[in-house]
Amino acid sequence: MSKKIIKSNFIDSADVAQLNLRANYYMLIKDGVIVDLVTEIPADWSAVSIVDYSAGFVIPPFVDAHVHAPQYNNRGLGLDMELLDWLDTYTFPEERKFGAADYAKRTYKQFINALWRNGSLASVVFASIHKGASLELANLMIAAGLKSFIGKVNMDQNSPDYYIEDGAESFAETRAFIDAIPHSARVKPIITPRFAPSCSAELLVKLGDLAKQSGLSVQSHLSENQKEIDWVKSLFPNCESYGDVYDSCGLMVPDYKTIMAHCVFLKESEKRLLSDKQIVVAHCPHSNANLASGIAPIAEFVARDIPVALGSDISGGNDMFIGRAMQLALMLSNMYWVHEDKSYGKLSFENVFYFATRSGGKLFGELGAFDVGYAADFLVIDDSGLRDLNERNLKERLQRFVYCGDDRQISERYIDGEIVKKPFDI
Known part of the structure; x- marks a missing residue:
């Protein structure tokens, strides 16, 4: 049994018209599947190491x-x-x-x-x-x-x-x-x-x-x-x-x-x-x-x-x-x-x-969002190079990444809870 905790700001779609915006949350992953997104780590997960991406944000692939x-x-x-x-x-x-x-x-x-x-x-x-x-x-x-x-x-x-x-x-x-x-x-x-x-x-x-x-x-x-x-x-x-x-x-x-x-x-x-x-x-x-x-x-x-x-x-x-x-x-x-x-x-x-x-x-199937039971597939976005002098909320940061960013802001790619590196060295 494999457990992992990802700390970040999480953005996914609630439905076709609404975003889920969750700042400073923890994603609990077990055997490649999302167990929960929480603001406090449960006691029975306290021994699991935390991977911290809280400077950026995380979106589905x-x-x-x-x-x-x-x-x-x-x-x-x-x-x-x-x-x-x-x-x-x-x-x-x-x-x-x-x-x-x-x-x-x-x-x-x-x-x-x-x-x-x-x-x-x-x-x-x-x-x-x-x-x-x-x-x-x-x-x-x-x-x-x-x-x-x-x-x-x-x-x-x-x-x-x-x-x-x-x-x-x-x-x-x-x-x-x-x-x-x-x-x-x-x-x-x-x-x-x-x-x-x-x-x-x-x-x-x-x-x-x-x-x-x-x-x-x-x-x-x-x-x-x-x-x-x-x-x-x-x-x-x-x-x-x-x-x-x-x-x-x-x-x-x-x-x-x-x-x-x-x-x-x-x-x-x-x-x-x-x-x-x-x-x-x-x-x-x-x-x-x-x-x-x-x-x-x-x-x-x-x-x-x-x-x-x-x-x-x-x-x-x-x-x-x-x-x-x-x-x-x-x-x-x-x-x-x-x-x-x-x-x-x-x-x-x-x-x-x-x-x-x-x-x-x-x-x-169960992919493309951060629902409980979905595959822990996601992109880690480092938007530090897209910031301006104003404080921006999560939706604005996502919009700027989409409109002004590209693959260079994707710092990590996860599938089933594991980092996927560049496939072919060519």
């Missing part, structure tokens, strides 16, 4: 709910293009390279180091179509000690001839990938049709059946770009909407088991579907802005009880620090409120911090 690992080398490239042209020009040629084992391993080590550096200790990741490289990513993530869902991508139609699978082979390789991932409490497979245009109806149905049989989660893209939506309509004319394509194939698994990236242009029926089934929207503001896709109505999603998490969406997005995604989510919400629709108000800072931590953490 960021959760990157949508990121493409094989696009890591493409960060910052082609971001004056629109989605479909960008995929053909930059994304598919780069992902093709992950058929080469050494290229994949070297890139994925850099990618995992970047997740760690930026405090994204949990992530939901697209790999490539290659089973071998996808397994390499899973094994490296396990070795790093981070928490992740990792998906081998499925693509059997409307894709370049150099980066496409046979449908039967794609499904068989997905099953083999799922079976081959080593048993791990931290790293799990996830079913990953790239997006509806790149998957035949037959393959989508097979993947939906696999989701039902295996109990695995699902990730994909939904309504990112108007041209993409029109394309889906032409490919699946019997479906009422883009979301209905996935739902009719059994891929809208309810209760935080499905993550759909973007959701910029949803129909009313799709909004009801996501709310009723508690499908998680991975909001990726950098990618939506970079590729001129549009502004998702996230404040409306909050009002309608549609779950939202945040994603960096590398490399449609260009920044892996989820604090930047929080910033831009707020900025775009402001612009949407000014120029599009005032019906649902604007997002608050409390909203986006919740998206980045507790909401994303729900994908992994």
Whole structure:
């Protein structure tokens, strides 16, 4: 039995609209799990040593709910293009390279180091179509000690001839990938049709059946770009909407088991579907802005009880620090409120911090907050270099870290009550 006490100022989300701000508290950790947060140490814990971070503050880890690992080398490239042209020009040629084992391993080590550096200790990741490289990513993530869902991508139609699978082979390789991932409490497979245009109806149905049989989660893209939506309509004319394509194939698994990236242009029926089934929207503001896709109505999603998490969406997005995604989510919400629709108000800072931590953490179970029984996963923030001449409260210090800080203020990273060091020395 392992016990640990962390002394600090603790900030987490009580719910989507409220922060918990606890100054000078002690976190009691037993076997990697939070036992309590208290202002006085209980007598039966008096012999346990205290790790003191009270000069700074402690927050839950960021959760990157949508990121493409094989696009890591493409960060910052082609971001004056629109989605479909960008995929053909930059994304598919780069992902093709992950058929080469050494290229994949070297890139994925850099990618995992970047997740760690930026405090994204949990992530939901697209790999490539290659089973071998996808397994390499899973094994490296396990070795790093981070928490992740990792998906081998499925693509059997409307894709370049150099980066496409046979449908039967794609499904068989997905099953083999799922079976081959080593048993791990931290790293799990996830079913990953790239997006509806790149998957035949037959393959989508097979993947939906696999989701039902295996109990695995699902990730994909939904309504990112108007041209993409029109394309889906032409490919699946019997479906009422883009979301209905996935739902009719059994891929809208309810209760935080499905993550759909973007959701910029949803129909009313799709909004009801996501709310009723508690499908998680991975909001990726950098990618939506970079590729001129549009502004998702996230404040409306909050009002309608549609779950939202945040994603960096590398490399449609260009920044892996989820604090930047929080910033831009707020900025775009402001612009949407000014120029599009005032019906649902604007997002608050409390909203986006919740998206980045507790909401994303729900994908992994009891993670992303400091509730009793939750995993003792957290970031230690040293904000001494961000101080000014005024006394600031905890919320203001957190806001300044998000807006003016970056990975350099993250002094320690904990998973299951233990410090996690830089994964790979490269």
